[in-house]
Each structure stands twice: as C-alpha cells, then as structure tokens.
Amino acid sequence: MRLFKKLENLESKKRTASLFKKLVNEILPPPPELTVSxxxxxxxxxxxxxxxxxxxxRTSRAPYQREIMDAVTSRDYEDIVIMASAQVGKSEIINNIAGYHMHQDPAPILLIQPTVDKAKDYSKERIAPMIRDTPVLRNLVSDSKSRDSGNTVLSKSFPGGFLALTGANSPAGLASKPIRVVLADEVDRFPVSAGSEGDPVNLAEKRTTTFYNRKKIKVSTPTNKGASRIEKEFEKSTKEYYNLPCPSCKEYQPLKWAQIHFETVEHACKECGALHNEYEWKLQKGKWIAENPKARIRGFHLNELLSPWKKWKEIIQAFKDAKEDGPEAMKVWVNTSLGETWEEQGEQLDDSDLFNRTEEYTADVPEGVKILTASVDVQDDRFEIEVVGWGLGKESWGIEYHTIRGNLSQPKIWEELDEYLSRSWSKNDGSKFSILCTCMDSGGHYTQEVYKFTKARETRRIYAIKGKSTGKGEYDPLVAGTTRAKPSKTLLVHLGVNEGKSKVMSNLKITEFGPNYCHFPKGKGYNEEYFKGLTAERLETRYERGVPYQVWVKTRARNEPLDLRVYNTAALEILNPNLEKEYANSQQQRKKKRRRTASKGVQ
Incomplete structure (x- = not known):
C-alpha cells in the first residue's frame, strides 16, 4: 500500500512538472536558435x-557580412579577426554581435574603443540609438532616466548580463569583472600599454578565462606595416578573402585594386581577362575562401571594392586625389580603401639634399602663395619663428625663419614678437599678406607668459598649443581638440605631434613641384643648420612586451625647425581654408588687373 502511494505521488509530481513546463513554454517560449545574421x-x-x-x-545588402557575424555563433572558433577598410559595415557587425547577445544569448560583454572618450562617443552615437530603435533591446535595457537604472553611458545592464564600454587607455576598465564576449574595435589605435598594466588586448582577454564559450573579436582598419596589431593577428588566422565568380568564366576570385581599369571603371578577371563593371560583379553570389584553413583563429579581410555604399568611380577618384596630395594622403587611402598596411620609409631624410634645392625668390611672397601662417617655439633665451606660405594643393613656401633673442622675463622681447607677427609681406605685384594664424608653443618655463600673450591676441588667431601626450602606439590627429587653460582661460590647442611629423616628413620627400611640395628660399634663415634641425628625427619601430609600436627618435640635439613646421601645418588645419577658391579668386583678380592695364594703354 505504501509503495502504491509513493508511485501515485511520483506520478502526480511528474504530471504537475509536465503541466508547469507546458505553461512556461506557452507563456515564455524559449528563444529560437538563431545565428547573429x-x-x-x-x-x-x-x-x-x-x-x-x-x-x-538586411544582411543581403552586404552579403559578405553574413559569414563574419555567424562565425560568432560557431563553436569552432573563439577568436575572430576582421581587418577591413572603411565603408564596409564594421561598426554594424560589432553592434549586431552585441545586440544578439543582449537578446538571445545573455552574457557579460566588453566593448573596447581606443580611448574612454571614444567609448563614450560610441555609446551615445551607436549603442544608445540601436537600443532605442530595436524594440527587443529597448524592452531589455531600462530607461537611463529611471532611478534604479542599470543604463549609463558606459554600462548597459540587461537580464543575464551587461554591456560595458571602456577605453584601451583605461586599466581600471580592462581589469575588473569576468567577461565572456570581448569586442575590441580599432585595435590599431590602441596604446601599447594601458597605463603601466600592459597590453590592453591581453588584459581584456584574461577576463574571459573562466568561460568555456568565450568569444574574442578584434576589428580594425590597419595602419603601418610592422606596427599593425590587426595585421599581426590576421597573419595568424585563416586569412579569408571574399571571392566572387567571374560573370564570364565563373572563376572565383577576390576583387583586387590591381585589376581595376580606370577608364572603363571595370574589374578584369584574373583567369579569362574579361572586363565587367561593379554591378555585374556584385550581383554574383560570393563565398569566403581561406588561405590558411587549419588556423585556430578565424580571420576575414575586406576592402572597399566590395562595399555597397562606395562606388568604384568614387574610389578611383579618391585614389587620384590622394596620389596628387602626396604620401600622407596615399597612406590614408591604402589603409581606409584597400584595408592594407602602409609601409613607412624609415630612413632619415638627407639635410644636404634639402639645402641644395633652395630657390631664389623674386619677392618676399612667391606667386603661388595664397595665405600665410606662422609658428613660434619658446626657448629660455629666444623665440624661434617660421612664417610659411600655402598654395593650391597645400604646396608650401618657407617665407622666413627668424630668431628673436632676449630675456623672456622682460616685456621688451614680447613686444618685439608681437611687432614681428603683425608685419606684412609683399608679392611682386605689390599685394600685401599678413599672417592669418599662428601656433605658439606653451611648453617650457614660460607657460603662463605664453597664455597671457595669446589670450590677448585670440582675435588675430594667435593660439597657444601643446603637444598631446599619448601612450606608446596611441594615435591622435594633428589637431586633437581644444581646452581652456586655467586660470587664464586661454584657448589651448592640443596637437598630435606624431601625426604632424609624419605629415611633414611625407611632404619633404616629394621631389616635384605641385601639391604638398615644400619650397625653401635661399637665405631668409634657411641655412644648413636649419635643414639639420628639420631632419633631426626619424621613425623607428620598437617593441614593448612583444607589441610593436612606432616612435619618432631624435638623431640631433636641435629639432626646432621640425617642430615649427609641424605647428605651421597645424595652423593651416585650424584655418581650413579653401585654397582652390583662393586660387580662383586670385586668377580673376589678375585678369581684371591685366584688363585695366590694357585699357589704360589704349587710352
């Protein structure tokens, strides 16, 4: 009897459990097993x-994205690498991976940007709109305005997990809670070390060790060969390229820049040589083909030729423009359009070659100059100043390299500097030019004096500047933002001097007159010592804990001419003039002057 009752109770429990399971499945059905795409x-x-x-x-809009996204839900790989150009949807791939895990496979997720500021921007500009406009995510993440909200700029909580955002320059953000999914974006812009804690990528990856189903996704546009994190990771991966079949012979192949014909805007088949336009190629059903299929890391490469958002005609024109603008522009094009690394020329420029190409000017300001900028380097006993003229295509002319010596603690030398920056220079036709923008170094022992001097002259665009200190390998644009220096409230422009030196050195290597070429006059302060200072640094690749980074290294004690040319380049960027318009206006004025002269001759 007791045995019977036990069996009866067991059967009742089974029926109850079955009924409960049925009710749960009806009310809360289990999430479908979907891939990310x-x-x-x-x-x-x-x-x-x-x-x-x-x-x-719609993944069909850019079908090459499907396999990349679905690799995240595959159990075969825990490391995924994407080395890609711009305009191929890298950010949206990252967002879809994050959104998928928030909704379908909850987990602690870490999304890393190069800096904390960029992480905040990414959260506001990418993550917040995605959550707001995707209903299933909006229902998971609480309103940021609610009192008990787990939704802040750098942290988004949801049932079963959270999305944390941080910068690669933040040791604290990289070394706290366990993480199952790491999304590292633009890793080529990461510093070599997060503070003194070491490689930020390694720090983040260590946080995944407790999860058997961890995923580590690294994404970036590449930078310089030998110092590119993403290229190093890609070389260890399956090295997959998206192949399309030739519309004529059906031979699968990746789209390559070398096979693009400019005149017809077509791509030649590597096998049969047939030419087809981009629409004919992109209508074909492609597939990913691995060069190293046995690798343990899944790696994908993308270039802009595949993008549905960038036309080949536009890419060709961008290439032509970059070729005209010089090596620095070509570097950007290779990185962002081809998704390939740029090989920097590490050799030091020859100062005697530059000195030997100095020219005789027939006036203070040569004919091609449209505007003038200036830069000031502050030493303990002197000001070193360079005035530079700029023309069409950012072709430059050194106007004068000048030194004012004196006691910087006395007002007289500051008055002389003000007088110099207020003067004008003339062309052969008598037209006068004044300095439109000046960048003045605020480092050294006279920072407050510089602030006082520039604060009173901001209306003349005389600005205090400060080289931005960055971690090893970290990238900053030449003009990297502004602040108001305390207590004077002086406008302080922060400069990414490494980027500036790269721009200057690239321009100095140009040997033909035209865009970005650097002219120098005979005399006017441009002596042999000047060119020694202009070429006083070279770019070297170094390693820290196995991570490569590039650094500018002084080879001579005096490098003020290089610094001043960087500051002048920054002054031009601050002004951002339309030099083409300036050129057109000057041509019209010249024609009018000729007509007036001709009419006077007739009279």
Whole structure:
C-alpha cells in the first residue's frame, strides 16, 4: 500500500512538472536558435543617426557580412579577426554581435574603443540609438532616466548580463569583472600599454578565462606595416578573402585594386581577362575562401571594392586625389580603401639634399602663395619663428625663419614678437599678406607668459598649443581638440605631434613641384643648420612586451625647425581654408588687373 502511494505521488509530481513546463513554454517560449545574421534580419533596426539607410536590417545588402557575424555563433572558433577598410559595415557587425547577445544569448560583454572618450562617443552615437530603435533591446535595457537604472553611458545592464564600454587607455576598465564576449574595435589605435598594466588586448582577454564559450573579436582598419596589431593577428588566422565568380568564366576570385581599369571603371578577371563593371560583379553570389584553413583563429579581410555604399568611380577618384596630395594622403587611402598596411620609409631624410634645392625668390611672397601662417617655439633665451606660405594643393613656401633673442622675463622681447607677427609681406605685384594664424608653443618655463600673450591676441588667431601626450602606439590627429587653460582661460590647442611629423616628413620627400611640395628660399634663415634641425628625427619601430609600436627618435640635439613646421601645418588645419577658391579668386583678380592695364594703354 505504501509503495502504491509513493508511485501515485511520483506520478502526480511528474504530471504537475509536465503541466508547469507546458505553461512556461506557452507563456515564455524559449528563444529560437538563431545565428547573429538571422537575429539581425529578424529584429535589428538601423537608426537614422548612424545609417544612411534607416529601418529594418538586411544582411543581403552586404552579403559578405553574413559569414563574419555567424562565425560568432560557431563553436569552432573563439577568436575572430576582421581587418577591413572603411565603408564596409564594421561598426554594424560589432553592434549586431552585441545586440544578439543582449537578446538571445545573455552574457557579460566588453566593448573596447581606443580611448574612454571614444567609448563614450560610441555609446551615445551607436549603442544608445540601436537600443532605442530595436524594440527587443529597448524592452531589455531600462530607461537611463529611471532611478534604479542599470543604463549609463558606459554600462548597459540587461537580464543575464551587461554591456560595458571602456577605453584601451583605461586599466581600471580592462581589469575588473569576468567577461565572456570581448569586442575590441580599432585595435590599431590602441596604446601599447594601458597605463603601466600592459597590453590592453591581453588584459581584456584574461577576463574571459573562466568561460568555456568565450568569444574574442578584434576589428580594425590597419595602419603601418610592422606596427599593425590587426595585421599581426590576421597573419595568424585563416586569412579569408571574399571571392566572387567571374560573370564570364565563373572563376572565383577576390576583387583586387590591381585589376581595376580606370577608364572603363571595370574589374578584369584574373583567369579569362574579361572586363565587367561593379554591378555585374556584385550581383554574383560570393563565398569566403581561406588561405590558411587549419588556423585556430578565424580571420576575414575586406576592402572597399566590395562595399555597397562606395562606388568604384568614387574610389578611383579618391585614389587620384590622394596620389596628387602626396604620401600622407596615399597612406590614408591604402589603409581606409584597400584595408592594407602602409609601409613607412624609415630612413632619415638627407639635410644636404634639402639645402641644395633652395630657390631664389623674386619677392618676399612667391606667386603661388595664397595665405600665410606662422609658428613660434619658446626657448629660455629666444623665440624661434617660421612664417610659411600655402598654395593650391597645400604646396608650401618657407617665407622666413627668424630668431628673436632676449630675456623672456622682460616685456621688451614680447613686444618685439608681437611687432614681428603683425608685419606684412609683399608679392611682386605689390599685394600685401599678413599672417592669418599662428601656433605658439606653451611648453617650457614660460607657460603662463605664453597664455597671457595669446589670450590677448585670440582675435588675430594667435593660439597657444601643446603637444598631446599619448601612450606608446596611441594615435591622435594633428589637431586633437581644444581646452581652456586655467586660470587664464586661454584657448589651448592640443596637437598630435606624431601625426604632424609624419605629415611633414611625407611632404619633404616629394621631389616635384605641385601639391604638398615644400619650397625653401635661399637665405631668409634657411641655412644648413636649419635643414639639420628639420631632419633631426626619424621613425623607428620598437617593441614593448612583444607589441610593436612606432616612435619618432631624435638623431640631433636641435629639432626646432621640425617642430615649427609641424605647428605651421597645424595652423593651416585650424584655418581650413579653401585654397582652390583662393586660387580662383586670385586668377580673376589678375585678369581684371591685366584688363585695366590694357585699357589704360589704349587710352
């Protein structure tokens, strides 16, 4: 009897459990087993702030993205590398991976940007709009305005996990909670070390060790050969390229720049040589083909030729423009259009070659100059100043390299500096030029004096500047932002001097007159010592804990001429003049003057 009752109770419990399970499944059905691309096609909504095509996500719009996203849901790989150009949807791939895990496979997620500031910007400009406009995510993440919200700029909580955002320059953000999914974006812009803690990528990866199903995704546009993190990772991977079949012979192949014909805007088949336009190629069904299929890391390479958002005609024109603008522009094009590294020329420029190409000017300001800028380097006993003229295509002319010596603690030398920066220079036709923008170094022992001097002259665009200190390998643009220095409230322009030196050195290597060529006059302070200072640094690749980075190294004690040319280049960027318009206006004025002269001759 007791045995019977036990069996009866057991059967009752089974019926109750079965009924409960049935009710749960009806009320809360288990999430479907979707891949990332299937999730995006079903649920993801693109926001108007981040997309030119807002609305329902369609992977078919850029079919090469499907395999990349779905690699995340594959159990075969835990490391995924994406080395890619711009305009191929890298950010949206990252967003879809994050959104998928928030909704379908909850986990602690870490999204790393190069800096904390960039992480905040990414959160506001990419993540927040995605959550707002994708209903299934909006229902998971609480409103940031609610009192008990787990939704802040750098942290988004949801049932079963969270999305944390941080910068590669923040040791604290990289070394706290366990993480299952790491999304490292633009790793080539990461510093070599997060403070003194070491490689930020390694710090983040260590946080995944407790998860058997961890995923580590690294994404970046590459930078310089030998110092590119993403290229180093890609070389260890399966090295997959998206191949399309030739519309004529059906031979699969990646789209390559060398096979693009400029005149017809067509791509030649590597096998049969047939030419087809981009629409014919992109209509074909492609597939990823691995060069190293046995690798343990899944690696994908993308270039802009595949992009549905960038036309080949535009890419060709961008290439032509970059070729005209010189090596620095070509570097950017190779990185951002081809998704390939740029090989820097590490050799030091020859100062005697530059000195030997000095020219005789027939006036203070040569004919091609449209505007003037100046730069000031502050030493303990002197000001060193360079005035530079700029023309069409950022072709430059050194106007004068000048030194004012004196006691910087006395007002007289500051008055002399003000007088010098107020003077004008003339062309052969008598037209006068004044300095439109001046960048003045605020480092050294006279910082407050510089602030006082520039504060009173901001209306003349005389600005205090400060080289931005960055971690090893960290990138900053030449003009890297502004602040107001305390207590004077002086406008302080921060400069990425490494980027500036790269620009200057690239321009100095140009040997033909035209865009970005640097002219120098005979005399006017441009002596042999000047060119020794202009070429006093070279770019070297170094390693810290196995991570390569590039650094500018002084080979001579005096490098003020190089610094001043960097500051002048920054002054031009601050002004951002339309030199083409200036050129057109000057041509019209010249024609009018000729007509007036001719009419007087007739009279």
């Amino acid at each position: 299937e999730w995006a096609d079903t649920y993801r909504r693109l926001s108007s702030e981040a997309s030119a095509e807002p609305g329902q996500w």
